Amino acid sequence: MCQKTTLQAVRHVNAVFWRLSYLSTPFSSVINCPQHHRLHHAKNEAYHDCNYGGILIVWDRWFGTFRDFQPGVAPVYGTLTPVLSTNPLKQGIMGWVHLLQKVGKAPGLLNKLKCLWLPPGWTPSKTA
Structure with missing residues (x-):
């Protein structure tokens, strides 16, 4: 019973994390969210060589390697x-x-x- 409750709690926290990470909140300006990470894997000129932060995106903001999604520029993934x-x-x-x-x-x-x-x-x- 306790293990099932713990698993439910972990799933709940995970769901809250993913919802917060997709919103423009102070949370997404510090944590490397999925939308930041997917741009790291894009090979477009607009997104190339950016978003290196493993957990904290704040490092990219400090060192000038942060890129945010640009409307009209769809990421193309690859090398x-x-x-x-x-x-x-x-x-x-x-x-x-x-x-x-x-x-x-x-x-x-x-x-x-x-x-x-x-x-x-x-x-x-x-x-x-």
């Missing part, structure tokens, strides 16, 4: 470069391989550091 493997280990490592290749091709120490620090689309002018 910018095609994933050519079905191996999950290879999929996880390929991003790091591409980054290290980009760093290796960059001329000069400053450009190598910029490859690591600046957004993913940035390339040094001599390697572009």
Whole structure:
């Protein structure tokens, strides 16, 4: 009996959380809500490279990486470069391989550091 009551309470709290997260409330300006997270997975230019906060969206607001849904711009989900493997280990490592290749091709120490620090689309002018 107690386990059933606990499960009902958890379901109730979960339902309240999801309802609050879809409303424009102070709650959704602090917590990374589903509408914020789905934009993180979009590959559109308007939504690319944004909403990294795992739980707190406030970090993205502070560091300038927050994007909100823009009317008329439907999110397109996926990756910018095609994933050519079905191996999950290879999929996880390929991003790091591409980054290290980009760093290796960059001329000069400053450009190598910029490859690591600046957004993913940035390339040094001599390697572009």
